[in-house]
Amino acid sequence: MQEFHYKVHWRARGQRQGFHAATTQGSGMEFVGHAPLSGYSDPRRIDIRASLASPTGDWLVRLHRTRAALPVCVLLDLSASMGFAGVRRKFDVVEAFVAAAGFSARRTGDAFGLIAADDTIREQVWLPVTHARSAVQTALTRLEGVTPSGGSAGLLEALHWLPRTRSLVFLVSDFHFPLDMLSSLLDGLAHHEVVPIVVWDGAEAERLPGFGLIELADPETGRHRTVLMRAGLRRRWIERVAQRRADLCKCFATHRTRPFFVDGAFEADALTRYFLGDDEHAR
Amino acid sequence: MAPINLAFSEPGWLLSAPLALLPLLRRDADTVNYSWLALVPPDPLSTALGWLLRIVAAAVMLAITLGLAGLHRPQVPVERVGKGAEIVLLLDRSRSMDEPLLPKGSQPALYSGRRGESADLESKGRMARRLLSEFSANRPDDLLALVLFSASPIPVMSFTQKQDMIQGAITAGGVGKGLSETDMGRGLLAAADFFDQRAYAGSRLILLVSDGGAQLEPGMRERLTTVLKRNRIGLYWIYIRSAGARGIRAEAGDSEAMESAPERSLHRFFEGLGIPYRAYEAEDPEALKRAISDVSRLENLPIQYQEMLPRFDFATRCYAVAAVGCLLLFAAALMRVRRWP
Numbered sequence: 355m356q357e358f359h360y361k362v363h364w365r366a367r368g369q370r371q372g373f374h375a376a377t378t379q380g381s382g383m384e385f386v387g388h389a390p391l392s393g394y395s396d397p398r399r400i401d402i403r404a405s406l407a408s409p410t411g412d413w414l415v416r417l418h419r420t421r422a423a424l425p426v427c428v429l430l431d432l433s434a435s436m437g438f439a440g441v442r443r444k445f446d447v448v449e450a451f452v453a454a455a456g457f458s459a460r461r462t463g464d465a466f467g468l469i470a471a472d473d474t475i476r477e478q479v480w481l482p483v484t485h486a487r488s489a490v491q492t493a494l495t496r497l498e499g500v501t502p503s504g505g506s507a508g509l510l511e512a513l514h515w516l517p518r519t520r521s522l523v524f525l526v527s528d529f530h531f532p533l534d535m536l537s538s539l540l541d542g543l544a545h546h547e548v549v550p551i552v553v554w555d556g557a558e559a560e561r562l563p564g565f566g567l568i569e570l571a572d573p574e575t576g577r578h579r580t581v582l583m584r585a586g587l588r589r590r591w592i593e594r595v596a597q598r599r600a601d602l603c604k605c606f607a608t609h610r611t612r613p614f615f616v617d618g619a620f621e622a623d624a625l626t627r628y629f630l631g632d633d634e635h636a637r
Numbered sequence: 638m639a640p641i642n643l644a645f646s647e648p649g650w651l652l653s654a655p656l657a658l659l660p661l662l663r664r665d666a667d668t669v670n671y672s673w674l675a676l677v678p679p680d681p682l683s684t685a686l687g688w689l690l691r692i693v694a695a696a697v698m699l700a701i702t703l704g705l706a707g708l709h710r711p712q713v714p715v716e717r718v719g720k721g722a723e724i725v726l727l728l729d730r731s732r733s734m735d736e737p738l739l740p741k742g743s744q745p746a747l748y749s750g751r752r753g754e755s756a757d758l759e760s761k762g763r764m765a766r767r768l769l770s771e772f773s774a775n776r777p778d779d780l781l782a783l784v785l786f787s788a789s790p791i792p793v794m795s796f797t798q799k800q801d802m803i804q805g806a807i808t809a810g811g812v813g814k815g816l817s818e819t820d821m822g823r824g825l826l827a828a829a830d831f832f833d834q835r836a837y838a839g840s841r842l843i844l845l846v847s848d849g850g851a852q853l854e855p856g857m858r859e860r861l862t863t864v865l866k867r868n869r870i871g872l873y874w875i876y877i878r879s880a881g882a883r884g885i886r887a888e889a890g891d892s893e894a895m896e897s898a899p900e901r902s903l904h905r906f907f908e909g910l911g912i913p914y915r916a917y918e919a920e921d922p923e924a925l926k927r928a929i930s931d932v933s934r935l936e937n938l939p940i941q942y943q944e945m946l947p948r949f950d951f952a953t954r955c956y957a958v959a960a961v962g963c964l965l966l967f968a969a970a971l972m973r974v975r976r977w978p
Binding site for chain 1: 663665667668669670672673674676677678680682683684687690747905946957972973974977
């Protein structure tokens with residue numbers, strides 16, 4: 355099972371001890387300041403040097419911030435387009451990512467949850483945010499035998515199923531829906547730290563057939579289109595996909611987030627680098 | 638032109654005509670899933686091609702249905718308008734016509750080979766048919782009918798304007814040998830009968846091509862006079878001279894016997910009929926030209942007549958359309974991509 359490292363740029367608000375910098379005071383290495391012993395009666399933390407220097411003559415106690423756990427949540431798009439199988443099945447990539455995210459969350463000591471939606475919430479896949487060590491297995495079991503279907507409209511509804519506290523939300527989708535909807539979805543997620551995981555397949559853009567007559571079917575709308583594939587159209591197609599990628603990046607940028615593109619198999623190390631500020635997968 | 642009316646010989650097959658709508662419906666075979674069609678750039682050519690293939694498929698199924706149902710146009714009478722004269726070609730088909738035409742004054746010689754098939758001498762029948770074909774070829778606007786006669790008249794073809802039919806009928810008269818007897822009176826009556834029960838729509842003419850006269854009985858003469866006058870028919874006689882005969886026109890030095898030869902007496906009878914009558918001798922190369930120009934001088938009235946348009950079967954064409962469409966669809970199927978590479 356792959357593992358990636360993640361961090362957020364804000365302080366977690368959780369009460370549970372964990373990995374992330376938090377606003378909670380308690381035992382920890384991060385010094386906040388001094389407080390009178392009368393207020394914070396913890397004689398173990400008496401700072402003798404500071405107390406001697408204190409102009410008021412009070413006994414001063416060192417205050418520290420503890421590190422806390424963070425809810426990690428995967429918001430999963432199960433619309434029919436996620437069932438696309440090109441070079442590899444998109445859903446395999448999704449499962450690999452959910453496994454890695456759950457595993458990484460457990461290793462980091464964070465709670466893990468999974469919410470999936472197509473046109474509505476997929477309640478049978480729903481895993482409420484939990485610290486249970488079995489969360490990964492539960493999530494993967496619930497994803498077993500799931501067939502993506504329908505549209506993506508349920509994602510907007512899924513916003514209400516997320517934890518109230520600020521969380522790290524992995525938004526896993528191929529983002530094959532209008533930019534307006536993406537914009538309102540990101541608006542609804544503004545409260546959380548959102549990491550868009552864009553699952554695309556090589557067959558959607560680069561590995562197009564060179565020539566032929568193709569009857570395309572859209573799994574979400576069920577509409578058909580006949581396409582006479584030829585060099586000019588292939589070039590325009592690839593350009594259009596590149597343009598879509600640029601549009602997505604722009605939309606994410608206006609919502610102060612960077613997308614993580616998965617064009618082939620999911621690589622946990624690449625995601626770690628993403629959290630370290632590497633932009634290689636955001637292009 | 639009459640309105641086109643179509644009919645089906647097996648209308649039961651038409652029940653399967655709605656099947657032609659099937660290709661217009663969406664079908665899931667041969668489709669390739671693509672995650673989002675909005676990513677596919679708009680392409681009018683592809684869209685047009687997609688609809689074209691669907692319409693071709695529908696047309697193929699419709700064409701096959703129509704073919705199975707036996708689409709045809711039943712035979713219909715059609716009004717046609719010709720211009721010129723109504724002419725009955727009356728051709729002598731007796732055995733004497735198989736004999737060669739000899740130059741004036743020469744005697745029949747003994748020659749080997751089949752009768753009438755001598756290498757350098759054209760038989761009279763063949764010459765008559767040649768004259769008639771030239772005549773009809775020069776009068777494309779006339780309505781022509783053809784009657785052969787020997788012992789009894791054979792109506793071959795009723796009035797038509799179609800050159801190929803006329804020429805075919807004239808050629809067909811040359812098959813086989815003629816009979817020995819000649820009954821010109823009944824032949825003329827049969828030719829005149831063509832005009833009976835027929836509205837007077839233009840100049841009427843009988844063009845008689847014959848090699849000899851006949852002594853007509855008084856009764857027959859009377860009937861002929863009546864019917865020719867009643868129907869207002871003109872008579873042109875192209876006379877093909879037999880061996881030893883002296884021609885229809887009287888010449889100086891002709892004996893009494895010659896004067897009473899059948900062709901002479903027939904000529905006199907025709908002249909005395911009181912109808913437009915002209916006689917030509919076929920030996921004279923100018924005779925035919927004169928005959929044609931004489932006919933042209935006749936009133937060129939428009940002639941109305943009815944013709945049967947034969948039944949026309951469209952099934953073969955339907956299948957041809959279907960076959961061409963199937964070829965197109967087959968080519969498209971060969972180009973089809975069924976799996977993503």
